[in-house]
Amino acid sequence: MKSIELAERIGAICVGGDVELSQVAGFASATPHSLVFVEHPRYLEPALASAAGAVIVSDNVPADAGAAQSKVLLRCPNPRLAFALAAAELRRAAPAGGSIDPSSVIDSTASVDLTASVDALCVVGAGARIGARSHLGPGCIVGHSVVIGSDCDLVARVVVHSGTTLGDRVTVKPGAVLGGDGFGFVPDPATGRYHKFPQIGRLEIGNDVEIGANTAIDRGALDATVIADGVKLDNLVQVGHNVHIGRNVVVASQTGISGSSVLEDGVIVGGQVGIADHVRIEQGAILGAQCGIPSKKVLRGPGVVFWGTPARPIGEYLRELATLARLTKKKK
Numbered sequence: 001m002k003s004i005e006l007a008e009r010i011g012a013i014c015v016g017g018d019v020e021l022s023q024v025a026g027f028a029s030a031t032p033h034s035l036v037f038v039e040h041p042r043y044l045e046p047a048l049a050s051a052a053g054a055v056i057v058s059d060n061v062p063a064d065a066g067a068a069q070s071k072v073l074l075r076c077p078n079p080r081l082a083f084a085l086a087a088a089e090l091r092r093a094a095p096a097g098g099s100i101d102p103s104s105v106i107d108s109t110a111s112v113d114l115t116a117s118v119d120a121l122c123v124v125g126a127g128a129r130i131g132a133r134s135h136l137g138p139g140c141i142v143g144h145s146v147v148i149g150s151d152c153d154l155v156a157r158v159v160v161h162s163g164t165t166l167g168d169r170v171t172v173k174p175g176a177v178l179g180g181d182g183f184g185f186v187p188d189p190a191t192g193r194y195h196k197f198p199q200i201g202r203l204e205i206g207n208d209v210e211i212g213a214n215t216a217i218d219r220g221a222l223d224a225t226v227i228a229d230g231v232k233l234d235n236l237v238q239v240g241h242n243v244h245i246g247r248n249v250v251v252a253s254q255t256g257i258s259g260s261s262v263l264e265d266g267v268i269v270g271g272q273v274g275i276a277d278h279v280r281i282e283q284g285a286i287l288g289a290q291c292g293i294p295s296k297k298v299l300r301g302p303g304v305v306f307w308g309t310p311a312r313p314i315g316e317y318l319r320e321l322a323t324l325a326r327l328t329k330k331k332k
Contacts, residue, residue: 001020001021001022001089001090001093002018002019002020002021003017003018003019003020003021003035003053003054003072003074004018006021006035006074006086006089006090007074009085009086009089010074010076010082010085010086010089011076011082011085012056012074012075012076012082013059013074013075013076014054014072014073014074015063015064015066015072015073015075016063016066016067016070016071016072016073017070017072018072019032019033019053019054019072020033020053021033021034021035021053021054021086021090022034022090022094023035023090024036024037024083024086024087024090025052027043027046027047027050027052028050030050030051030052030053031051031052031053032051032052032053033053034051034052034053035052035053035054035055035056035074035083035086035090036050036052036054036055036056037055037056037057037079037080037082037083038055038056038057038058038061038079039058039079039080041061044057044061044065048065048066048068048069048071049069052071053072054071054072054073054074055071055072055073055074056073056074056076056079056082056083056086057073057074057075057076057079058075058076058077058079059075059076059077061073061075063075074086088169092133092151097115097117098112098113098114098115098116098117099117099118100112100117100118101118101119101120101121101122103120103121104118104119104120104121104122104123104124104136105122105123105124106118106122106123106124107124107125107126107127107128107144109126109127110124110125110126110127110128110129110130111128111129111130112124112130113130113131113132113133113134113150115132115133116130116131116132116133116134116135116136117134117135117136118130118136119135119136119137119138119139119140119156120138120139121138121139122136122137122138122139122140122141122142123140123141123142124136124142125142125143125144125145125146125162126144126145127144127145128142128143128144128145128146128147128148129146129147129148130142130148131148131149131150131151131152131168132150132151133150133151134148134149134150134151134152134153134154135152135153135154136154136158137153137154137155137156137157137158137174138156138157139156139157140154140156140157140158140159140160141158141159141160142160143160143161143162143163143164143179144162145162145163146160146161146162146163146164146165146166146179147164147165147166148160148166148170149166149167149168149169149170149207150168150169151168151169152166152168152169152170152171152172153170153171153172154172155171155172155173155174156174156175157174157175158172158173158174158175158176158177158178159176159177159178159180160172160178160179161177161178161179161180161203161219162179163179163200163201163202163203163219164178164179164202164203164204164205164219165202165203165204165205166178166205166209167205167206167207167208167209167229168207168208169207169208170205170207170208170209170210170211171209171210171211172210172211173210173211173212173213173214173215173235174213174214175213175214176211176212176213176214176215176216176217177215177216177217178203178205178211178216178217179202179203179217179218179219180216180217180218180219181196181199181218181219182199182218182219182220182221182225182240182241182242182259183218183240183241183259184196184197184199184221184241184259185197197221198221198222199218199219199220199221199241200219200221200222201219201220201221201222201223201224201225201241201242202219202220202223202224202225203217203218203219203220203224203225203227204224204225204226204227205217205227206226206227206228206229206230206231206247207229207230208229208230209227209229209230209231209232209233210231210232210233211233212233212234212235212236212237212253213235213236214235214236215233215234215235215236215237215238215239216237216238216239217233217239218239218240218241218243218259219241220241220242221241221242221259223242224242225239225240225241225242225243225244226243226244226245227239227245228244228245228246228247228249228265229247229248230247230248230249231245231246231247231248231249231250231251232249232250232251233251234251234252234253234255234271235253236253236254237251237253237254237255237256237257238255238256238257239257240256240257240258240259240260240261240277241259241260242259242260243257243258243259243260243261243262243263244261244262244263245257245263246262246263246264246265246266246267246283247265247266248265248266249263249265249266249267249268249269250267250268250269251263251269251273252269252270252271252272252273252289253271253272254271254272255269255270255271255272255273255274255275256273256274256275257275258275258276258277258279258295259277259278260277260278261275261276261277261278261279261280261281262279262280262281263275263281264280264281264282264283264284264285265283265284266283266284266302267281267282267283267284267285267286267287268285268286268287269281269287270286270287270288270289270290270291271289271290272289272290273287273288273289273290273291273292273293274291274292274293274309275287275292275293276292276293276294276295276296276297277295277296278295278296279293279294279295279296279297279298279299280297280298280299281293281299282298282299282300282301282302283302284301284302284303284304285299285300285301285302285303285304285306286303286304286305286306287299287305287306287311288305288306288307288308288311288314290309291306291307291308291309291311292308292309292310292311293306293310293311294310297310297311299311301313308320
């Protein structure tokens with residue numbers, strides 16, 4: 001993509017020429033078709049000295065800063081954000097050549113777009129649909145009637161069970177399991193045995209979602225588990241059945257979200273957080289690492305940081321720790 005067109009797409013101003021760009025890179029690995037970025041003034045000189053064809057810089061940098069090295073500049077308010085947007089634009093602009101590896105097994109009733117790619121040892125079930133420019137990496141298993149939208153990337157060994165729908169531009173890292181049975185059992189008081197409750201619902205994943213390696217998202221028991229647009233799940237996250245995760249929620253590694261809990265839009269969840277069943281985390285709340293939320297609890301407060309077990313506002317939690325420390329000193 002030409003740098004002027006790319007600048008328009010990411011909200012930047014292109015100065016110093018119009019070069020063709022095909023990738024983003026770091027300074028050391030840059031080529032004349034690479035784009036790099038500068039977030040701090042001390043990195044401007046190394047960026048201009050690199051082989052990169054263009055540099056994203058802050059709009060505080062003078063427009064003629066790259067003139068001596070004949071370097072094209074893309075000036076914008078937030079270089080890091082612009083670099084991320086540019087990477088996505090260049091990825092989408094890359095030529096899409098569909099291919100199906102002969103070792104894959106694709107049911108005759110499945111629909112694979114001509115521009116999609118299916119790598120070695122994949123299995124695609126009956127009635128499944130794979131959208132334009134999507135990619136199934138080695139060893140992926142896609143169940144019957146699964147729908148995968150456009151520009152999705154299932155990196156490798158991803159399992160997508162029947163009843164699952166993925167929107168557009170969804171990335172799923174290796175080893176993730178989507179739409180498996182939830183952990184639901186009914187005890188029989190007479191025998192002490194547990195009997196499996198039907199897990200026949202759906203999993204609905206929106207657009208621009210990223211799902212980390214070895215993360216598991218269960219289908220709904222009778223209805224749907226929902227992952228809304230823009231959600232980012234780290235590696236090793238567990239999402240139980242009937243959970244609803246709102247738009248642009250971020251969840252860090254080793255967090256467990258139990259069944260029927262709701263995380264509203266914009267929630268941020270730290271690592272190793274434990275969320276029990278039927279919890280509601282209201283819009284914009286922040287859960288600190290390793291905090292625990294008991295069943296049916298409601299946490300509210302946009303921008304409020306919660307910490308500890310049971311989770312409470314961090315100011316309250318720190319006061320409790322300080323009080324405990326004073327009591328311990330008095331005892332000694």
